[in-house]
Amino acid sequence: MKNRKWDFIPFSYYDRTSMERHLEKRAAQGWLLERMSNLGWYYKRTEPRRLHFTVTYYLRASQFDAGPTEEQREFHDFCLQSGWKLAASSGQMQVFYNEEADPVPIDTEPALELERIGKMMRRVLPFQFFLLVIGFWMGGSWLWSLTHSPIDLLSSAYNLATGAIWLMLFLWCAADLIRYFTWRHRAKKAAPLGEFVPTKGCHKLMLAMMAVTALALVYIFAADRKPGLRLTLVLMLAGYALMFLAVNGVKNFLKRQKASRSLNRGVTLTVDVVLAFVLMGGIMGGLLWGLRTGRISTMEELIEPSLSVEDLTGVEDDRYITRRQTDSTFLITRRSFHQDSSFDQRQAGENPVYLDYTIVDVHLPFLYNWCVEELLHDRDDWTAEMEDGEEVRLYTYMAADPEPWGAEQVWQRWWAVEDTPTGEWLLCWSGRIVELEPGFDLTQAQMTLAAEKLAP
Amino acid sequence: MPRPKFQTLTEQMYYILLCLSRECCGMDIMERVPAMTGGRVRVGSGTLYNLLEQFAEAGMIRETRAEGRRRSYVLTEKGKEALSGEYRRICAQAWDYRAVFGEEEQP
Numbered sequence: 071m072k073n074r075k076w077d078f079i080p081f082s083y084y085d086r087t088s089m090e091r092h093l094e095k096r097a098a099q100g101w102l103l104e105r106m107s108n109l110g111w112y113y114k115r116t117e118p119r120r121l122h123f124t125v126t127y128y129l130r131a132s133q134f135d136a137g138p139t140e141e142q143r144e145f146h147d148f149c150l151q152s153g154w155k156l157a158a159s160s161g162q163m164q165v166f167y168n169e170e171a172d173p174v175p176i177d178t179e180p181a182l183e184l185e186r187i188g189k190m191m192r193r194v195l196p197f198q199f200f201l202l203v204i205g206f207w208m209g210g211s212w213l214w215s216l217t218h219s220p221i222d223l224l225s226s227a228y229n230l231a232t233g234a235i236w237l238m239l240f241l242w243c244a245a246d247l248i249r250y251f252t253w254r255h256r257a258k259k260a261a262p263l264g265e266f267v268p269t270k271g272c273h274k275l276m277l278a279m280m281a282v283t284a285l286a287l288v289y290i291f292a293a294d295r296k297p298g299l300r301l302t303l304v305l306m307l308a309g310y311a312l313m314f315l316a317v318n319g320v321k322n323f324l325k326r327q328k329a330s331r332s333l334n335r336g337v338t339l340t341v342d343v344v345l346a347f348v349l350m351g352g353i354m355g356g357l358l359w360g361l362r363t364g365r366i367s368t369m370e371e372l373i374e375p376s377l378s379v380e381d382l383t384g385v386e387d388d389r390y391i392t393r394r395q396t397d398s399t400f401l402i403t404r405r406s407f408h409q410d411s412s413f414d415q416r417q418a419g420e421n422p423v424y425l426d427y428t429i430v431d432v433h434l435p436f437l438y439n440w441c442v443e444e445l446l447h448d449r450d451d452w453t454a455e456m457e458d459g460e461e462v463r464l465y466t467y468m469a470a471d472p473e474p475w476g477a478e479q480v481w482q483r484w485w486a487v488e489d490t491p492t493g494e495w496l497l498c499w500s501g502r503i504v505e506l507e508p509g510f511d512l513t514q515a516q517m518t519l520a521a522e523k524l525a526p
Numbered sequence: 527m528p529r530p531k532f533q534t535l536t537e538q539m540y541y542i543l544l545c546l547s548r549e550c551c552g553m554d555i556m557e558r559v560p561a562m563t564g565g566r567v568r569v570g571s572g573t574l575y576n577l578l579e580q581f582a583e584a585g586m587i588r589e590t591r592a593e594g595r596r597r598s599y600v601l602t603e604k605g606k607e608a609l610s611g612e613y614r615r616i617c618a619q620a621w622d623y624r625a626v627f628g629e630e631e632q633p
Binding site: 140 | 536538539552553555556569570571572573574575576577596598599
């Protein structure tokens with residue numbers, strides 16, 4: 071039978087009520103808290119008992135202290151005098167339990183508790199506001215991309231996954247801050263009446279955020295088929311985990327060595343900063359090395375172009391260079407090809423025709439029109455100022471006859487200023503959209519051939 | 527606008543200061559207050575610890591002795607003034623009550 075138990079519930083730091091209820095529930099199940107750390111709470115087996123728990127904050131304590139100070143011990147003595155035994159402590163947080171049926175609470179003056187939690191939160195709030203702003207910025211950009219350029223966002227496993235994490239971070243920060251300030255407002259009103267207001271944090275939302283983060287990482291692993299990138303991701307995560315363990319290890323080692331608070335804080339923060347730079351440098355260096363040696367690739371070599379200049383013109387030229395890029399998720403797959411002459415050729419004055427096209431495969435039908443709209447308007451912000459100062463759009467798409475392409479819908483791009491057609495097309499089949507931009511005007515036969523090659 | 531600290535005393539503050547009219551160990555106050563009030567007023571250990579600290583910072587009590595972690599305190603002149611101010615306020619309230627309801631109608 072197990073005699074030790076561990077759990078990790080990311081309670082909001084101020085949420086004493088939820089923590090107390092959780093610990094009381096655990097005690098009723100026969101588990102008594104004996105240690106707290108950044109990795110969770112640890113319990114030992116006892117007789118199932120109905121215990122009262124109090125979570126309070128001793129503001130002069132620090133996570134870098136080798137042990138409780140004399141003053142802190144005096145505080146513990148005060149609590150013990152009224153039957154409150156220390157179960158565990160971590161930094162400023164002190165957890166006591168009491169076996170009496172109706173003990174005198176540790177805090178009997180609500181104004182004092184409000185003041186103490188307020189002081190404690192003054193250290194936490196700037197960090198949480200910082201996360202809120204970052205989450206708003208990144209999550210907001212993600213939402214903006216979702217509505218304005220869904221193909222970019224939904225075709226990249228990395229963009230899709232990380233955006234969701236940022237958005238959840240924003241939601242959690244906003245909800246937790248709202249909960250805290252609501253509690254504070256109510257507690258301020260209740261304190262003069264001698265009443266305590268229970269706290270209510272957002273640990274369930276935090277758990278949801280952690281679940282989304284885990285799912286997002288699993289999804290990147292599953293969806294990203296770029297060679298070497300999975301390994302890179304594993305190494306990055308391992309690096310972060312090692313950094314976390316190393317920093318905690320240094321802090322705990324110095325605690326065991328009875329180092330002073332300031333020494334421990336100084337050394338631990340230095341190790342933290344140095345390791346962060348080493349990790350960043352390692353990631354950047356590793357990526358560059360991987361790309362240079364071909365151990366990491368963007369799948370360019372793995373995708374064959376569906377159509378080439380040679381297919382269309384019948385003229386073979388082995389000096390052509392084809393650049394390829396692909397991104398794929400369960401929502402959208404995007405493959406882009408650009409076939410052009412080499413730099414040397416262009417320098418020598420040779421300008422053979424080029425070919426650009428992007429194939430977008432939409433795997434979920436409800437996204438299809440959304441993607442078409444993005445492509446129809448992707449150059450709306452290309453504008454020019456006319457002589458009379460009026461700003462006009464350079465390009466516009468006009469519906470064209472789909473018959474020669476065998477497509478369901480076709481648009482041709484026009485020079486809006488001169489009202490003349492360009493040789494650029496948007497071809498739509500069921501589930502597939504192709505943006506075709508050849509550097510030459512296609513004949514009817516070339517259109518038919520291109521359609522055969524590009525259709526799904 | 528927030529009131530200046532300790533301008534008025536809560537019941538718990540009042541009885542803690544009252545206990546310290548004679549030198550007394552901080553921890554003993556926890557038992558003295560219920561004894562003094564017939565169990566009507568109880569002071570939590572955290573509240574007592576914080577209030578002793580704040581009273582000392584405000585110069586209302588001073589530390590007299592420290593035996594290990596047991597520290598004793600006694601009321602200062604400033605503390606006495608605060609206590610007597612609170613007593614006068616309570617008396618005034620009692621006076622006002624009697625003025626409204628008369629001596630015979632005791633709650």
